[in-house]
């Protein structure tokens with residue numbers, strides 16, 4: 674199955690700043706893929722390159738099978754894109770901007786736009802200039818979705834929006850993927866991402882350190898806490914892949930991939946250590962552990978999280 678998004682060895686610098694460092698990623702059709710990462714990790718740069726709004730220094734990006742360097746206009750015509758602060762014609766009304774945009778798309782656009790704006794409780798007669806931030810975001814999403822794109826790209830679409838509007842956005846994304854179309858989403862709202870994402874990609878300082886189906890990442894990752902008897906007793910070795918380890922005095926916490934729980938319990942028992950506290954972390958716990966570990970030691974192999982870049986759609 675042809676991926677809807679393909680990044681191949683994508684690199685981009687702005688002067689001394691490395692925005693993207695050899696990023697390779699493939700997104701199959703019919704999924705919501707969330708790109709996560711700290712501020713400045715390279716998320717918007719990757720999206721801008723995909724849309725042909727910026728040029729990579731090396732590698733290439735493809736959307737719907739088209740190269741972003743040579744087919745930027747076609748890509749922008751076929752995908753739906755909502756930027757963080759979408760530019761809109763302030764003097765138009767909600768209905769007029771839909772009518773204006775319909776001129777660039779096949780028949781049916783305006784009817785679909787009207788359906789979406791009605792669903793989002795927007796008043797067609799209201800001037801764009803008088804809309805709240807949330808209402809503007811709903812107009813931008815309606816404009817981006819009205820031609821029923823195979824790929825919807827959302828760059829921080831819900832920042833600064835109230836919980837109700839954020840929920841409406843999320844439901845729209847679920848609707849899109851349920852119809853076999855795809856969503857590429859950049860967001861800092863990790864708990865919301867967790868509700869909708871099929872695949873998560875984590876960028877750290879321009880480097881892709883995790884691409885995985887969210888269900889697999891959560892199933893295979895475990896948080897372990899052990900309160901050692903004192904600060905001098907060494908903690909046990911973790912039977913699994915250690916993604917992150919922090920200690921506060923004699924309390925230790927690990928984020929472990931593929932933990933062999935039975936082996937850990939046995940080694941604690943045989944060394945007369947307290948029982949380990951084991952729990953399943955949520956996405957935010959996993960992301961924070963990876964980010965903290967990276968900040969502590971940027972050269973370590975955080976890429977111990979899976980980075981199989983061609984993630985299958987099991988859906």
Ligand SMILES: Nc1ncnc2c1ncn2[C@@H]1O[C@H](COP(=O)(O)OP(=O)(O)OP(=O)(O)O)[C@@H](O)[C@H]1O
Nearest residue numbers: 687690691692710711712713714715716717718719
């Ligand atoms: N036009 C530009 N000129 C100079 N530096 C830039 C430019 N665009 C991005 N950068 C730098 O590239 C890096 C990646 O920026 P980018 O906007 O892609 O990050 P991001 O992950 O989207 O961040 P955020 O979550 O804060 O939106 C940052 O260090 C940023 O300062």
